[in-house]
Amino acid sequence: MKSFFEKVYSEDLERLTTIFKNIFNHISEIMFLMEVKGDTFRYVFANKAALKALKISETELIGKAFEEVLPNDEAMKLKDIYTMVVQQKEDLSYEDQLFNEGQNKVSYYETMLNPIIDKDGTCSYVLAITRDITERTIREQELKEAKEKLEESEQRFKSLVEQNKDAVYSCNLNREFTSANDAVYEVTGYLQEELIGTSYEMILKKKDIERINDHFDKAIAGESQEYELEITHKQGFNVYLDIKNIPMVVDGKVVGVFGIAKDITKEKHREKELIDTKEKLQALFNHTEEGIDIIDEEGNVIGVNPAYEKMFGYKEEEIVGKPVFLLSEDKSYAKELLEKVKRGELVKGEEVKSRTKDGSIIYVNLTLSPIHNEHGEVEMISSLCRDITQQKQAEKTLKESEERYRLIAENTDDMIKVIDPNGVVQYASPSHGRMLGYEPDHFVGKSYLYTIHPDDLAVVEAKVKLAKKKTDEPTLVEFRRLHKNSEVTWIEAVMTPVFDEKDELEKLIIVSRDISERKKQAELLEYLAFHDPLTGLVNRRMFTEVIQQQLALIQRNDQSLAVMYMDIDKFKGINDTLGHEIGDELLKQFSNRLKENVRESDVLCRVGGDEFLILINNVLSKKEVCVIAERIHQSLQTPYKIRGETIKATSSIGIAMYPSAGESYKDLIRHADEALYKAKITRNNYQFYKKEGSGQN
Numbered sequence: 001m002k003s004f005f006e007k008v009y010s011e012d013l014e015r016l017t018t019i020f021k022n023i024f025n026h027i028s029e030i031m032f033l034m035e036v037k038g039d040t041f042r043y044v045f046a047n048k049a050a051l052k053a054l055k056i057s058e059t060e061l062i063g064k065a066f067e068e069v070l071p072n073d074e075a076m077k078l079k080d081i082y083t084m085v086v087q088q089k090e091d092l093s094y095e096d097q098l099f100n101e102g103q104n105k106v107s108y109y110e111t112m113l114n115p116i117i118d119k120d121g122t123c124s125y126v127l128a129i130t131r132d133i134t135e136r137t138i139r140e141q142e143l144k145e146a147k148e149k150l151e152e153s154e155q156r157f158k159s160l161v162e163q164n165k166d167a168v169y170s171c172n173l174n175r176e177f178t179s180a181n182d183a184v185y186e187v188t189g190y191l192q193e194e195l196i197g198t199s200y201e202m203i204l205k206k207k208d209i210e211r212i213n214d215h216f217d218k219a220i221a222g223e224s225q226e227y228e229l230e231i232t233h234k235q236g237f238n239v240y241l242d243i244k245n246i247p248m249v250v251d252g253k254v255v256g257v258f259g260i261a262k263d264i265t266k267e268k269h270r271e272k273e274l275i276d277t278k279e280k281l282q283a284l285f286n287h288t289e290e291g292i293d294i295i296d297e298e299g300n301v302i303g304v305n306p307a308y309e310k311m312f313g314y315k316e317e318e319i320v321g322k323p324v325f326l327l328s329e330d331k332s333y334a335k336e337l338l339e340k341v342k343r344g345e346l347v348k349g350e351e352v353k354s355r356t357k358d359g360s361i362i363y364v365n366l367t368l369s370p371i372h373n374e375h376g377e378v379e380m381i382s383s384l385c386r387d388i389t390q391q392k393q394a395e396k397t398l399k400e401s402e403e404r405y406r407l408i409a410e411n412t413d414d415m416i417k418v419i420d421p422n423g424v425v426q427y428a429s430p431s432h433g434r435m436l437g438y439e440p441d442h443f444v445g446k447s448y449l450y451t452i453h454p455d456d457l458a459v460v461e462a463k464v465k466l467a468k469k470k471t472d473e474p475t476l477v478e479f480r481r482l483h484k485n486s487e488v489t490w491i492e493a494v495m496t497p498v499f500d501e502k503d504e505l506e507k508l509i510i511v512s513r514d515i516s517e518r519k520k521q522a523e524l525l526e527y528l529a530f531h532d533p534l535t536g537l538v539n540r541r542m543f544t545e546v547i548q549q550q551l552a553l554i555q556r557n558d559q560s561l562a563v564m565y566m567d568i569d570k571f572k573g574i575n576d577t578l579g580h581e582i583g584d585e586l587l588k589q590f591s592n593r594l595k596e597n598v599r600e601s602d603v604l605c606r607v608g609g610d611e612f613l614i615l616i617n618n619v620l621s622k623k624e625v626c627v628i629a630e631r632i633h634q635s636l637q638t639p640y641k642i643r644g645e646t647i648k649a650t651s652s653i654g655i656a657m658y659p660s661a662g663e664s665y666k667d668l669i670r671h672a673d674e675a676l677y678k679a680k681i682t683r684n685n686y687q688f689y690k691k692e693g694s695g696q697n
Contacts, residue, residue: 021045030109030130034082036123040065041082044125053130085113086123095133108137167241167261170248175199175216178256187241187263189234203231219245219257228264240268291364291385294371295324297378299338311364311387313357324383329353329361341368341381351388363392391501415491415512419448421505423464435514437484448510453480453488467495468505478515490519532606534584535591540613543605547615547665551658554618562625563665564614564632565672566653569683571610578645585642586649597631613669622657622688629653629686652679653686661689 024031024047033045043061051058054069066075085092092113097106110133116125167184171177177195185191188203200216201209208229215225225245233239241261248256285292291308293301301319309315312327328334330352337347347368354364365388371380415436416429425448428440436451443450452460456479467475474496480488493512500506530542538546547563554561568574568590575583587610594604594612603615614632619625632653639648654676656662661671675689 032128034126172256240265295381417510490516537604537606562616563668563672565676568610569650650684656689
């Protein structure tokens, strides 16, 4: 330290050093003076507070570097901080904390580093002053925690109010609403802005105002209230509420009432429903067609309903108190069932044979249910009996019928498939192998959609969904199936649902047949309805539809088109001289030449005989139409070679341009026909239609 003051002062250095040491040693803050030597920092002074903190003597400290006194991690950390101060030559403050093992607590410190700069601008020393800020830090932490707890408390309260499914509100001493959460709107129909500042009496029925005011006054007096109330919702229906009124106390004084209103409308309705249900259950017990008897834990009959009396022929007083299994043909099995129920098990759908009072044997579908007391112990058993004698007889008849049906299914050419309600195939007839290439067992267990063409899946699913409904008519659907060899087979299927005695779907029977040939015929008929069978060109019907569509399109897009009407020059003579077969071949070759010389967007039509129409689409000018017409004209100059005959057959063409020659398809075709008429005067040329007096191309 003496060398430090030698640089600062030139007089009485020893005395000055002693004075500063005394001053620094009486300061409670920790002080160090570090000498800077390259990248090394050495202690040249430490006051008593510093020596005490480090638990080291002055002789052990002075002249030592950080790494000789402190743990390596701490020394490197301090070295980095001090180096920054030396480089930047600016004061630096930082905070640190230290765990005191002896006192088992954490202490917090704030250190200020001051670089001491020589006259030549070199930082040779760094003065460090460290203050204990533990109390301040703890106070700040406590204040922060208190603030956070307060905010959390406020948020919890706000969340409790806003997120509460019950209506939460508050009123001042004048009975006026001062707050209301969103749930208030749900139970009253009134928005917050409609309620705030208004008396709660506005939502009460007149008959309840005095009673509710009395509860409110008691709450103001400091007594919490709980009561039920029926109000009329803004939309006109009644709402039942369970209300709690709690005094709002601030500084020991009631300033209002806090209210929580729980919507108990459903509970009220449920109470009524329970009463109604009890009455209905009693009516059901007395009027159901199924026999019901109540049995005690010993197996003796306690009571029976009228249907039970009718089913077995005994009056209630004749059977009450007697063991229920006496009516069973297999008494030991009946006892086993009772023992199961006594253990708490449900016995459902058991079929037993019983004997009636007159000695007749009936078949009974039996369900035994345990009835528990409040301790969970079985104290009674309910027995539900359904006479299934006729059903058993019907099952026998059905089984015989199914055998006959199976013989038919296995020998028919139609494919027969049975699927369960989930769409899983239960049965497939042998004809599946002949029609689709798969053995019948290959389909069993798979979805009914298996091998259906992907494009038809949605249609079939929709039809099956429809077929599962109970209707008077079966459901018909046409779709494609994939053969094992990947060929496509068109199928017509008729789907018929089968329902059980509870009207629940039991299965779906699908009878299918191959209609591939019929579909081909239908497609051919549809094709012939719009095409010329000789040339394959569209016919006049199809041409009319296309030109109308195209006219509507170009009228919107401000485009143009042209219609060519043409025939074969002297075709009749060729036909009469060489025969109809050569005439037909000429028409086909003529059509092919037209196809080769028009664009893909253009439409060719055979009107009939040797007359043809061409729709030239999307043209920009008359010149463009001329190019196409000339190309067609030139292609028709080459003679045809047909069955050894060389035939020169040219064509005359009439052309009508839209819109100059007309704006409707009828006008365009008629005017193209008129232009054709003029072209045929000289033959083997094409003419554009122009109005009379305007000249003719």
